[in-house]
Amino acid sequence: MAAVLVHLLYAIKPLLCTKRYTNGTSRRDLTVITRLSIGHTRVTHSYLLTTRDTPHECSYCHVTLTVKHFLLKCPFLSVERSMYFCAASLKDLFERVYPGAIIIFLKDIHYYDHIVWFYHILYIFF
Numbered sequence: 001m002a003a004v005l006v007h008l009l010y011a012i013k014p015l016l017c018t019k020r021y022t023n024g025t026s027r028r029d030l031t032v033i034t035r036l037s038i039g040h041t042r043v044t045h046s047y048l049l050t051t052r053d054t055p056h057e058c059s060y061c062h063v064t065l066t067v068k069h070f071l072l073k074c075p076f077l078s079v080e081r082s083m084y085f086c087a088a089s090l091k092d093l094f095e096r097v098y099p100g101a102i103i104i105f106l107k108d109i110h111y112y113d114h115i116v117w118f119y120h121i122l123y124i125f126f
């Protein structure tokens with residue numbers, strides 16, 4: 001599993017360095033961008049943590065749902081995608097495109113809330 005993640009990260013970030021965006025971006029958005037950049041999101045990998053046997057499929061194309069698919073390849077999302085960014089690869093996307101554009105795109109296609117599990121803190125008063 002770790003080797004797979006290293007391979008996925010290398011595809012978009014062959015050299016590790018400081019992140020170029022932190023100002024004005026919420027922690028939640030940064031978490032979403034980080035998850036996307038490593039290719040490991042709730043929507044693409046939740047089957048590993050549940051009883052589900054197979055990965056989710058793109059509801060339009062019926063191919064295995066990957067970050068690369070919904071960010072770059074899915075032809076049914078091309079109109080929405082072209083409104084926010086154009087990128088040739090994931091490396092190009094995460095190096096050149098403003099993260100806010102990616103976040104707005106995700107919200108537009110209703111994927112934003114499906115990238116990361118966010119837990120709500122429950123306060124119990126005795």
Ligand SMILES: [Zn+2]
Pocket residue numbers: 058059060061062069073074075076
């Ligand atoms: Zn698709």
